[in-house]
Amino acid sequence: MDVLPVELLHLIFAYCDPDTTKTLRLVASRLADVGYEYLLRPHFTAVEWKDDVQRLHSIATHPRLQRSIRSLTLNFARIDEYNARHASFVHHWLQEPEERNAILQDAWMKYYALEERAHAVPAFHARPAMVDEAFKGLSNLRELEVTYTKCPYDIPVFDDVFQVRNCRKLDRTEARQNINALVSALRHTRLSSLSFDRLPLELFKLADDRRHWFDCAPAFASLSRLDLVLDCPIVFLPHAQQRAINGLGHVLQFAPNLTHLSLAVHAYNAPNQKFRLSFRALLGPDFCFPKLTDLKLEGLTCAEDDLRAFLARHGSTLERLRLGGRGLAKPGELSTGGVHLHQGTFRSLLGSLRTHLPRLKRFHMEGDMQGGEVMTSSRELYKFHAVTDDNWADVAAAGQERRCPTAGGVMRRARTIDSVALEKFLVEGGPYPRLGATAEGEQV
Secondary structure, three states: OOOOOHHHHHHHHHOOOHHHHHHHHOOOHHHHHHHHHHOOOOEEEEEHHHOHHHHHHHHHOOOOOOOOOOEEEEEOOEEOHHHHHHHHHHHOOOOOHHHHHHHHHHHHHHHHHHHHHHHOOOOHHHOHHHHHHHHHHOOOOOEEEEEOOOOOOOOHHHHHHOOOHHHEEOOHHHHHHHHHHHHHHHHHOOOOEEEEEEEEHHHHOOHHHHHHHHHOHHHHOOOOEEEEEEEOOOOOOHHHHHHHHHHHHHHHOOOOOOOEEEEEEEOOOOOOOOEEOOHHHHHOOOOOOOOOOEEEEEOEEEEHHHHHHHHHOOOOOOOEEEEEOOOOOOOOOOOOOOEEEEEOOHHHHHHHHHHHOOOOOEEEEEEEEEEOOOOOOOOEEEEEOOOEOOOOOEOOOOOOEEEEEOOOOOEEEEEOEOOHHHHHHHHHOOOOOOOOOOOOOOOO
């Protein structure tokens, strides 16, 4: 081992899993030295019940390990026990009663043991000095994901449960405190990618929180990718919404180097509801991201002229555009994260975008789309199924007919279409495509 070139040793360690790496380092002192940097994988996931904040701090203050982590996931997700018990039972109801009871009892016993460990760990926001020092030491950190929707437990039963939206529990006050503590620490990093999959929208309307985010503007200056899923509170008055949108817009303007922007709004109390957004109120009439190539909008309702003006300002750089997404749809349901036009129509919008987006290469629509005035012959109603995922990789077609509930709870068949013809129209030209009609018979 002592005569092998160090490049070959690095190559050997690159193919080892964590357990093999630890064993191989015990063979010789030279292997122990070379293998030091392979003890940690570039991606680190931190969950509360493991007290990974303390572990992250130890890594960040270690002179040889602090440069190992390039991407980090902070999982703050909690489970709603009442709804999760019902959901876990439904997921296993076809099994024999004895087998089902044994599986569920084992899962919930493990959960209670982990919760007991979590209660003994201080909250994330209660250790601001440790968090601050940890992020200051992670000099190679470039990507950060903050999640409230991914299962934090190593329990297979809960993997399925967390796909059901009402099984995810969010303490909004604690979430704001944790996120504010995190944003303070991000001033010491140079992130290129930042993602929140459930960010309380009211955070941007509170004076102290807004001022705190504005003071942390350097944390966003180096970002090239920003993915935000905003969570609307149950009660959100118009004045509060306007103030929150204004605060969010200020924060977005702190990231002028964005190339990828994803902006979605989810309302857990009303999953099919769309959030009314004015891009003029959000970013003003003239602001644009000079390097933006990829844009995704989901769960919004806006005016055709306002959306067209926002997209046209990015026409010189925008190459990929996605309207809509899965939203808060449960597994097996139709996508509910569409975009609505409360003024104007999609036919008019898309027809005009051909001249405003000359660099456009890809276009995709997913979910429920509505446009035009209600009770008029020009009313549009589309239901699109996904053709590609958010990374533009092809996905298998799920079939054009799906069952979905009506307002009265009755299951009915709904026909979905894809946006391939619209993409061809925007990118290659030609006549506006005929997209067909939905099961309800609205003109589209």
